[in-house]
Amino acid sequence: MTTLTIEPRARFADLLAAEWIKLWSLRSTPWAFAVGALIVIGINVNAAVADHNNWPGYPDGIKALFVPIWAMRDAYTAGASMVLMLAAGSIGALTIVSEYSTGQFRTTFAAVPARGSVVAAKMSVVTAIMLVYGAVLAVTSFGVTQAILSGRHVGLPFGYPGALRVMAASALLAPVCALTGMALGAVVRHTAATVVTLTFVLLVLPSLINARNHFSATVLHALPQGAWEQLTEVGDHSFMPDRHPATITGSWMVFAAWALVSAVVAMAVVRRRDL
Secondary structure, eight states, X not given: OOOOOOOOOOOHHHHHHHHHHHHHHSTHHHHXXXXXXXXXXXXXXXXXXXXXXXXXXXXXXXHHHIIIIIHHHHHSOHHHHHHXXXXXXXXXXXXXXXXXXXXXXXXXXXXXXXXXXXXXXXXXXXXXXXXXXXXXXXXXHHHHXXXXXXXXXOOOOTTSTXXXXXXXXXXXXXXXXXXXXXXXXHHHOOHHHHHXXXXXXXXXXXXXXXXXXXXXXXXXXXSHHHHHHHHTOOSOOTXXXXXXXXXXXXXXXXXXXXXXXXXXHHHHHHHHSOO
């Protein structure tokens, strides 16, 4: 009589460990994190150094508005945010696309048929890592840039009103874009095409839209970059009136919606499409 040995079902903790190993086994992962961090912080530090050096020549109008508007913008420049979005989104996309291109998904699902659990573990690992990554960059950028500006007595302390919100928004931008990249990777399944699509959605599309009318402003505010820009505004911006402003609550909801919809799309596509 033959005795059948039933393999125990994989625990979710085991799936998390496996996804952690797979993520860091990609040669591009450490480099992407390191280079992305250096570029993001470098762009922000460069802005702060430029303002520090040029401060004596600034007119009184700029000096009056520098704290907190320009000081905060030095900590979180638009260029640095774009690099962060592209880096985070690309890493998120590669966690999906690389398994399709190498056929590793077939091996994974042969061992763990519960595709939903595998994708949930993958998203959990990527989200957690990107949240820590974004938080480190946000805090470091703020601390270093404001230390530089303090040489001109215009640096902001960590406890400045609104600073915590700006740091939180900048930290959360990384996991939101990573999940967006995962969703696009699951749909497109091709590295180059995924990165191009991701770049268009996160970076190019916002640059093609202005806030001159209510409809275009609504579309712009509904994109991750538009929501981030609203969340990182501090101080009185009455000198640049916005005819169709977004709300802080609405911008947080945009972040949440992109993360949730991306997770649902990635989960649904991987579960239903053939490998």
